[in-house]
Amino acid sequence: xxxxxxxxxxxxxxxxxxxxxxxxLNPLVVASSVEFGGDLMNTTDVxxxxxxxxxxxxxxxxxxxxxxxxRFGAEIMYDDVVSVELSGPVKKITLGSTEVVEAKTVIVxxxxxxxxxxIPDEDRLSGYGVSWCATCDGAFYREKTVAVxxxxxxxxxxxxxxxxxxxxxxxxxxxxxxRASAAMLERAKNDSKIExxxxxxxxxxxxxxxxxxxxxxxxxxxxxxxxxxxxLFIAIGSDPRTHxxxxxxxxxxxxxxxxxxxxxxxxxxxxxxxxxxxxxxYRQAITAAGSxxxxxxxxxxxxxxxxx
Amino acid sequence: xxEARAVTDASFAADVLASxxxxxxxxxxxxxxPCRAVSPILDQIASEYAxxxxxxxxxxxxNSDIPMKYQITSIPTMKVFKGGEVVKTVIxxxxxxxxxxxxxEFLA
Numbered sequence: 431x432x433x434x435x436x437x438x439x440x441x442x443x444x445x446x447x448x449x450x451x452x453x454x455l456n457p458l459v460v461a462s463s464v465e466f467g468g469d470l471m472n473t474t475d476v477x478x479x480x481x482x483x484x485x486x487x488x489x490x491x492x493x494x495x496x497x498x499x500x501r502f503g504a505e506i507m508y509d510d511v512v513s514v515e516l517s518g519p520v521k522k523i524t525l526g527s528t529e530v531v532e533a534k535t536v537i538v539x540x541x542x543x544x545x546x547x548x549i550p551d552e553d554r555l556s557g558y559g560v561s562w563c564a565t566c567d568g569a570f571y572r573e574k575t576v577a578v579x580x581x582x583x584x585x586x587x588x589x590x591x592x593x594x595x596x597x598x599x600x601x602x603x604x605x606x607x608x609r610a611s612a613a614m615l616e617r618a619k620n621d622s623k624i625e626x627x628x629x630x631x632x633x634x635x636x637x638x639x640x641x642x643x644x645x646x647x648x649x650x651x652x653x654x655x656x657x658x659x660x661x662l663f664i665a666i667g668s669d670p671r672t673h674x675x676x677x678x679x680x681x682x683x684x685x686x687x688x689x690x691x692x693x694x695x696x697x698x699x700x701x702x703x704x705x706x707x708x709x710x711x712y713r714q715a716i717t718a719a720g721s722x723x724x725x726x727x728x729x730x731x732x733x734x735x736x737x738x
Numbered sequence: 739x740x741e742a743r744a745v746t747d748a749s750f751a752a753d754v755l756a757s758x759x760x761x762x763x764x765x766x767x768x769x770x771x772p773c774r775a776v777s778p779i780l781d782q783i784a785s786e787y788a789x790x791x792x793x794x795x796x797x798x799x800x801n802s803d804i805p806m807k808y809q810i811t812s813i814p815t816m817k818v819f820k821g822g823e824v825v826k827t828v829i830x831x832x833x834x835x836x837x838x839x840x841x842x843e844f845l846a
Contacts, residue, residue, distance in 0.1 A: 557829030
């Protein structure tokens, strides 16, 4: 039986792995088969992670964290968690390969999943003009007009990135208050290719085989207009990814895993949680990393107490 | 990157459309994280089901005619061709069991 299994390989999972490996817990990181490295794998420049005065590329940062964890003996497994049994002294984690891993402690750092708009045709046209990943799909919109929905940092990053290819980028947000940081907002606002449409929501996506336009509603007047766009990039935030632990761990009203105070303790002994999956408010790489550190230390103390 | 054979705009008709066996084309690019994530999974499927399906890859940076013709707007996109026609489209990186399930009709 293992001392510790870490579910997730974003900044929280890998930081937990670095601390746990250094504490000789030989952690197993279940990194996911296709989403290893977490959300930062789909970003470009990360300019706010301390220690990188010139910025760092998201994938490069995650590969560095992984190597750092491996250097101290963390084991990385590129598979997905299918189900878990977290109560009792022996935790069981079933993987996509059907292998069952047993562990004394588990850190859940499963992150979050992109939020959808929840409007008709969003799923049908997903991959045909509707996208959640500008860095993956932006290059298909050379000299085209596209729209980004959202008002946070990720929406600004997507919009700014898309100007490399697109002739025109609309940023559509439901209110006047943009959550994005001043630096990201400034960069987007100074970009002549970007036009903001505020107090507006997207309620329709048009197109037979490919997106040809969107319908937007002014939230103040209720007026509806149609915008001709070839691409719609959705960046309206994300929801904690908790389906695998549903019914076993307590959740908060926001849907994140409930932890005690500033610790990573969940309602079950030996089960800890860290990163975006516990964080309804900040959701930064550095806060996730900090919370991964907390979880590794909590797990280490718990294991020490078991042997005494 | 993937060990799959690369096809190009120029070789597409011969390598894919004229093939007797079903061929899955993985449309990818160097800068696409999910493409890099899914490519080892495609390699595994290609070697496990070598008698059923060929898996090839097309770099969308180096080739534009075929990606445009088949309206690729998102990568990775994987299209299965049989008798010169698209018979299946899978969009986005998925875990191996999900991909194998998507491709079941060609792998059985």
